[in-house]
Amino acid sequence: MNPTLRTSPSDRTRAVRRLRSLTMCTALAGLAAVGGFGYLAALTYEGDKAATTTAVITTPSTTSSSSTSSSTAATPSPTLQAATSAPTTSTSRAQVTTGGS
Amino acid sequence: MTGRSRAARWRALGTDVDVIVEGGDLELATNAVERVLLDVDRTYSRFRPDSELSGLNNRTTATSVSPLLAWAIEAALRGARATDGLVDPTVGRAMRAIGYDEDFAVIGHRNSGPVLHLEPVPGWQAIDYQAVNRTVRLRPGIELDFGSTGKALAADLAVAAALAALPALGAGAGVLVSLGGDVATAGRAPEGGWRILAADSSATAPETEGEVIALSDGAIATSSTTVRRWTRDETTVHHIIDPRTGAPADSPWRTASVVAATCVDANIAATAAILLGDGAPEWLTARGLPGRLVAVDGRIERVAGWPSPAFAGSPA
Numbered sequence: 001m002n003p004t005l006r007t008s009p010s011d012r013t014r015a016v017r018r019l020r021s022l023t024m025c026t027a028l029a030g031l032a033a034v035g036g037f038g039y040l041a042a043l044t045y046e047g048d049k050a051a052t053t054t055a056v057i058t059t060p061s062t063t064s065s066s067s068t069s070s071s072t073a074a075t076p077s078p079t080l081q082a083a084t085s086a087p088t089t090s091t092s093r094a095q096v097t098t099g100g101s
Numbered sequence: 102m103t104g105r106s107r108a109a110r111w112r113a114l115g116t117d118v119d120v121i122v123e124g125g126d127l128e129l130a131t132n133a134v135e136r137v138l139l140d141v142d143r144t145y146s147r148f149r150p151d152s153e154l155s156g157l158n159n160r161t162t163a164t165s166v167s168p169l170l171a172w173a174i175e176a177a178l179r180g181a182r183a184t185d186g187l188v189d190p191t192v193g194r195a196m197r198a199i200g201y202d203e204d205f206a207v208i209g210h211r212n213s214g215p216v217l218h219l220e221p222v223p224g225w226q227a228i229d230y231q232a233v234n235r236t237v238r239l240r241p242g243i244e245l246d247f248g249s250t251g252k253a254l255a256a257d258l259a260v261a262a263a264l265a266a267l268p269a270l271g272a273g274a275g276v277l278v279s280l281g282g283d284v285a286t287a288g289r290a291p292e293g294g295w296r297i298l299a300a301d302s303s304a305t306a307p308e309t310e311g312e313v314i315a316l317s318d319g320a321i322a323t324s325s326t327t328v329r330r331w332t333r334d335e336t337t338v339h340h341i342i343d344p345r346t347g348a349p350a351d352s353p354w355r356t357a358s359v360v361a362a363t364c365v366d367a368n369i370a371a372t373a374a375i376l377l378g379d380g381a382p383e384w385l386t387a388r389g390l391p392g393r394l395v396a397v398d399g400r401i402e403r404v405a406g407w408p409s410p411a412f413a414g415s416p417a
Contacts, residue, residue: 076182077182077183077185078179078182078183079183079388080183080361080366080369080370080388080390081361081362081363081366082319082360082361082362082388082389082390082391083316083318083319083320083360083361083362084317084318084319084362085316085317085318085319086360086391086406086408087294087314087315087316087321087360087391087406087407087408088294088314088315088408089313089314089315089408089409089410089411090293090294090296090313090314090315090411091313091411092293092296092313092315093296093307093308093313094296094297094298094307094308094311094313095106095108095121095277095295095296095297095307096119096121096277096279096284096295096297096298096307097279097282097297097298097299097300097302097303097304097305097306097307097309098279098282098283098284098297098298098299098300098303098321098322098323098358099282099299099300099301099302099303099304099305099323099325099328099356099358100282100301100302100303100323100324100325100326100327100328100329100356101116101117101252101280101281101282101283101302101303101304101328101329
């Protein structure tokens with residue numbers, strides 16, 4: 001041990017203060033690093049964003065798909081239209097014949 | 102004042118064409134009808150390889166179709182929807198399978214032909230039709246056949262074109278167009294109405310003794326299993342396919358005649374009545390469509406305001 005490096009109580013006090021401030025700085029820098037990296041990760045990570053988009057798109061996409069495949073089936077049943085006047089009996093000779101052909 | 106009725110008859114679309122004009126120029130009317138029938142033949146004849154329908158039946162990609170073919174598809178889909186699929190335009194392959202693969206004038210006299218077999222009917226839902234841009238896409242294996250509604254649509258279009266071709270004179274003119282017994286009327290009816298004989302076959306002469314009704318407006322169509330019958334493998338078949346089986350309909354009715362506002366609707370209802378069997382009277386009554394049903398044994402049932410008979414003509 002070097003006899004010229006004798007320390008005084010004030011030296012010890014200064015050293016303790018320096019060590020404490022170094023510890024505090026390291027801790028704050030760590031917190032800042034965690035927050036900063038977390039923020040950067042939140043900005044750049046697409047996973048949640050894509051999942052949200054999919055959920056939104058699903059409904060119209062499904063609707064569109066079904067309307068394409070069943071467009072002919074989706075329309076309500078039409079009503080066959082009756083003639084304005086009911087047919088009547090005729091005793092005269094017919095002009096034409098209705099029948100299978 | 103009652104106009105004079107003039108009539109013309111010729112053959113087109115493999116059937117008899119009758120045009121009667123009341124109070125108008127017959128030639129103008131027949132020219133208009135001929136133009137419509139030529140368009141129909143070119144557009145949706147199943148037996149012309151160069152028709153637009155034949156081209157469509159050979160494709161499975163989305164295809165843009167002409168306005169006339171679009172109307173034919175819409176009329177066919179109307180029939181399918183209104184009858185819960187009983188009147189189905191996707192019976193083309195099933196029809197060919199039972200031997201109806203050419204004009205009936207050919208197959209009716211053919212002694213040999215394809216072996217009789219049944220094809221399932223895919224169902225009208227397999228037609229992807231977009232009315233907005235008139236495009237249609239058929240799933241592979243589907244062949245459309247507008248047999249049930251195509252001729253009736255032609256009658257509706259022809260009668261409208263004929264009336265439009267006649268100059269408006271006095272009380273106006275009236276036109277009747279019959280395509281093989283599918284009868285459409287437009288304009289002013291003659292005094293007492295258009296007189297129509299109801300029979301099993303449209304080949305029955307109008308002056309034959311029988312049940313005659315009078316129409317003031319609208320249309321009448323008849324479906325019958327007594328016509329377009331042929332024999333394959335010693336089995337007699339006919340042209341009304343039941344889409345539930347792919348086979349010719351086995352119905353208690355041999356003939357159904359129905360009156361409606363348009364010939365398309367009358368034909369849809371008449372064909373449905375054959376296929377509905379015992380449920381036909383109730384079905385027609387619920388829709389207010391006057392109908393005359395002839396049972397296989399000849400018994401006649403009249404429903405929904407079809408008038409009681411008064412036999413006319415020349416009783417023997």
